[in-house]
Ligand SMILES: *[C@@H]1O[C@H](CO)[C@@H](O)[C@H](O)[C@H]1NC(C)=O
Ligand SMILES: *[C@@H]1O[C@H](CO)[C@@H](O)[C@H](O)[C@H]1NC(C)=O
Ligand SMILES: *[C@@H]1O[C@H](CO)[C@@H](O)[C@H](O)[C@H]1NC(C)=O
């Protein structure tokens with residue numbers, strides 16, 4: 001708004017008129033924003049909303065918000081995935097903290113090589129128990145990518161809205177519970193993202209508050225590179241998403257079956 005406009009009465013009237021319109025538009029925008037915000041947070045009054053069965057170490061952990069674009073069937077499924085994020089991470093923490101030579105164990109060495117235990121513990125603790133209420137899951141295929149990559153994309157991170165993740169219909173079809181570990185295929189065949197809890201953790205790993213300025217990142221794309229990172233470059237293995245996903249799944253496999261269900 002130009003200063004000169006207020007110099008004459010007439011102009012001043014125009015000025016105030018315009019100001020009122022501007023304020024009106026601002027108020028309307030704010031109201032819309034508040035409504036939109038409410039819409040987004042509607043299903044969330046706290047973690048208990050998801051009625052997870054988690055007990056123990058992370059019994060009161062926070063989970064992402066779920067947008068109202070997700071229907072009740074989807075919310076129920078996503079809540080089960082939240083549960084399993086806790087199952088997998090709390091089991092890993094119990095293993096990491098219960099044996100003073102855990103860094104010598106086959107599973108630890110396979111995924112982290114001579115990587116530092118405290119770094120691994122920090123990341124596992126963090127992914128389980130840092131605040132996640134700014135994370136939003138939505139089910140509306142906001143960018144059309146679920147449709148575009150039908151039967152391939154189970155979900156995707158939104159680069160332009162870094163706290164948002166779209167969950168595609170394929171997620172519910174393709175993902176299985178940890179209880180299917182070693183029975184419906186195995187880790188070598190399907191990889192860790194086959195399990196919905198582990199895949200959910202993978203999605204958390206894209207969000208800025210979790211990556212902590214790319215401390216955690218996807219440095220590798222293929223299994224052979226992930227294994228090689230642990231072997232030759234452990235200071236990056238302890239910062240690499242896939243090393244964590246494989247580690248968590250592999251540990252779980254060893255819990256349900258002697259020797260696990262990863263074979264190299
Ligand atoms: C972290 O875990 C503690 C113990 O379960 C819990 O009280 C707290 O709410 C959790 N924090 C978050 C941000 O999830
Ligand atoms: C939720 O959405 C899915 C996929 O769009 C649909 O198959 C399912 O029937 C819906 N469930 C309810 C309760 O509306
Ligand atoms: C601790 O870990 C080491 C290395 O994997 C293993 O040999 C040992 O049996 C474990 N001890 C217990 C009590 O689980």
Ligand SMILES: *[C@@H]1O[C@H](CO)[C@@H](O)[C@H](O)[C@H]1NC(C)=O
Nearest residue numbers: 219220229232233235236237
């Ligand atoms: C370790 O991996 C990182 C990430 O891929 C890479 O930038 C770095 O050059 C690697 N270091 C060695 C010694 O290979």
Ligand SMILES: *[C@@H]1O[C@H](CO)[C@@H](O)[C@H](O)[C@H]1NC(C)=O
Nearest residue numbers: 222223224225226227228229
């Ligand atoms: C992984 O396998 C691909 C081919 O599948 C190969 O091009 C690449 O060099 C391998 N990387 C390592 C680190 O072995």
Ligand SMILES: *[C@@H]1O[C@H](CO)[C@@H](O)[C@H](O)[C@H]1NC(C)=O
Nearest residue numbers: 185186188189260261262263
């Ligand atoms: C995993 O599945 C592949 C392909 O079916 C099979 O060859 C391999 O023996 C299985 N490994 C384990 C440890 O179950």
